[in-house]
Amino acid sequence: MGKKKTDTPASAGAKPAAEKGSIRFGVIGCGGRADGLTRTLMSDKRGDLLAICDIDPEQIDHYEKMAKSSLGHGTKHYTDYKDLLDNADIDAVIIATPDQWHHEMAVEAFKKKKHVFLEKPAGTNLDQNQAILKAAKASGKTLEIGYVLRYSPFYQGVRSLVQSGDIGNPLAADALEEYYGAFHFYRGWWKSKGNNGGIMIQKICHDMDLWYWIFGKPRKIVAFESLMNFKPGGWDSKAKTCNECKNHCPYYIPPEGVKASKTKSNECVYNDPHDITDNCNVLVQFESGMTMSQGMNFFNAVTRSDRFIHVVGSTGEISGWLSENMVRYDKRHGNDNDVKYLQFSTTGADGHGGGDQIQILKFLDALVEGREALAGRESAYWSSIIIMGAQMAADQNRVIDVKELTAKYPFPG
Amino acid sequence: MPTISGKLIIDKDNKLCVKTQISPQNPTLYDVPLEELFESYIDKDVHVDIWPVEIRLKKGGK
Numbered sequence: 147m148g149k150k151k152t153d154t155p156a157s158a159g160a161k162p163a164a165e166k167g168s169i170r171f172g173v174i175g176c177g178g179r180a181d182g183l184t185r186t187l188m189s190d191k192r193g194d195l196l197a198i199c200d201i202d203p204e205q206i207d208h209y210e211k212m213a214k215s216s217l218g219h220g221t222k223h224y225t226d227y228k229d230l231l232d233n234a235d236i237d238a239v240i241i242a243t244p245d246q247w248h249h250e251m252a253v254e255a256f257k258k259k260k261h262v263f264l265e266k267p268a269g270t271n272l273d274q275n276q277a278i279l280k281a282a283k284a285s286g287k288t289l290e291i292g293y294v295l296r297y298s299p300f301y302q303g304v305r306s307l308v309q310s311g312d313i314g315n316p317l318a319a320d321a322l323e324e325y326y327g328a329f330h331f332y333r334g335w336w337k338s339k340g341n342n343g344g345i346m347i348q349k350i351c352h353d354m355d356l357w358y359w360i361f362g363k364p365r366k367i368v369a370f371e372s373l374m375n376f377k378p379g380g381w382d383s384k385a386k387t388c389n390e391c392k393n394h395c396p397y398y399i400p401p402e403g404v405k406a407s408k409t410k411s412n413e414c415v416y417n418d419p420h421d422i423t424d425n426c427n428v429l430v431q432f433e434s435g436m437t438m439s440q441g442m443n444f445f446n447a448v449t450r451s452d453r454f455i456h457v458v459g460s461t462g463e464i465s466g467w468l469s470e471n472m473v474r475y476d477k478r479h480g481n482d483n484d485v486k487y488l489q490f491s492t493t494g495a496d497g498h499g500g501g502d503q504i505q506i507l508k509f510l511d512a513l514v515e516g517r518e519a520l521a522g523r524e525s526a527y528w529s530s531i532i533i534m535g536a537q538m539a540a541d542q543n544r545v546i547d548v549k550e551l552t553a554k555y556p557f558p559g
Numbered sequence: 560m561p562t563i564s565g566k567l568i569i570d571k572d573n574k575l576c577v578k579t580q581i582s583p584q585n586p587t588l589y590d591v592p593l594e595e596l597f598e599s600y601i602d603k604d605v606h607v608d609i610w611p612v613e614i615r616l617k618k619g620g621k
Contacts, residue, residue: 303615306615307615470562470564472564472612474610485610486610486611486612486613487564487610487611487612487613488612488613488614488615489564489612489613489614489615490615491614
């Protein structure tokens with residue numbers, strides 16, 4: 147574990163949470179996201195798991211077995227997250243519930259003086275985001291949002307290349323995320339915009355957080371989204387569920403697989419009513435004047451779920467795919483002899499480019515050292531301004547001037 | 560078609576090899592002979608891209 151400070155200044159009220167070996171966690175929402183985080187934190191001698199909260203007894207049982215296997219002791223079980231937060235022995239919580247509960251749970255956790263690792267997004271609108279940030283500041287406790295890509299060697303490398311001046315001044319950028327994720331995005335809670343704020347807030351918040359981190363504050367935002375494929379007519383079937391379908395599409399889940407799926411539901415990804423779109427494009431102008439486009443869609447081939455970034459600078463440009471963990475560098479006025487590939491370190495892990503495992507360990511670092519996390523309050527603020535501004539731009543069909551948002555929702559400090 | 564990256568070497572049997580990981584999860588580097596990489600593509604049209612690679616970050620995260 148490194149002991150380097152991040153470039154985020156220490157929080158005024160933050161104090162070291164605990165000595166080594168005794169940061170005691172509770173997990174609220176024992177699903178797939180918290181699974182990896184919990185395994186990693188239990189593998190670190192500073193992390194302990196005291197309590198778990200979920201309404202699904204099978205998930206409680208699964209996490210209990212994980213804890214006993216990793217730590218040699220069991221955990222306290224809760225079905226109401228407020229009861230878990232009342233447990234005074236818990237220093238920090240991981241909140242990994244569906245998005246619509248992030249706001250309420252995070253605010254309550256800060257009221258109970260817990261440090262909070264909150265899965266992204268930080269609320270589903272700017273009112274909720276502001277409430278989370280104010281509660282975090284008032285508590286003096288550490289907040290980290292699950293923007294795991296910041297911790298991937300790939301994006302750390304991209305940021306380093308941009309900020310070191312290796313490509314000169316960044317002039318333009320474009321990025322793409324493709325995700326073969328219709329299996330769960332059109333089933334269960336994901337399918338409702340009311341639950342997650344919309345595709346930009348739910349899906350590309352990771353990406354927009356990176357662009358704030360790399361390129362700075364935004365000035366103007368415009369965005370478009372539409373539902374092109376995952377709607378009636380997208381597949382030759384009129385069934386509303388997989389169970390009743392006679393013409394199985396590539397997203398078919400057999401009855402025995404539904405229980406093991408992320409959503410535990412079997413709605414037809416084409417015919418079941420949903421208001422989550424399947425593609426979007428966001429255009430951001432940053433304060434520097436630089437513009438950037440970010441695309442996202444669910445249409446890719448199964449072999450192509452990935453993220454791409456291309457940054458053009460005044461002296462050179464870089465481009466690369468997250469999965470390849472390297473970027474191609476081209477010198478602006480150079481020739482073939484100047485082309486090279488820059489490879490970044492691998493972590494031996496592949497969740498979000500290796501970021502999944504690193505982030506929770508860095509969160510432990512922040513708690514031990516009594517400082518803010520890398521993806522802390524300031525990140526939660528500016529990233530939310532971009533992603534929620536983008537969703538607002540698409541919803542209201544207009545260009546969003548960031549000054550309008552920062553005037554209504556000033557950074558709580 | 561996989562993308563292969565690694566140091567180009569000549570192994571003890573005088574074979575041209577790429578020293579590379581065989582999966583993201585396994586950090587061990589193996590000497591993979593070029594003929595093994597290409598043997599399943601013999602008599603097919605292929606696209607081969609070779610560029611110098613520079614290792615930029617030795618350690619993950621920061």
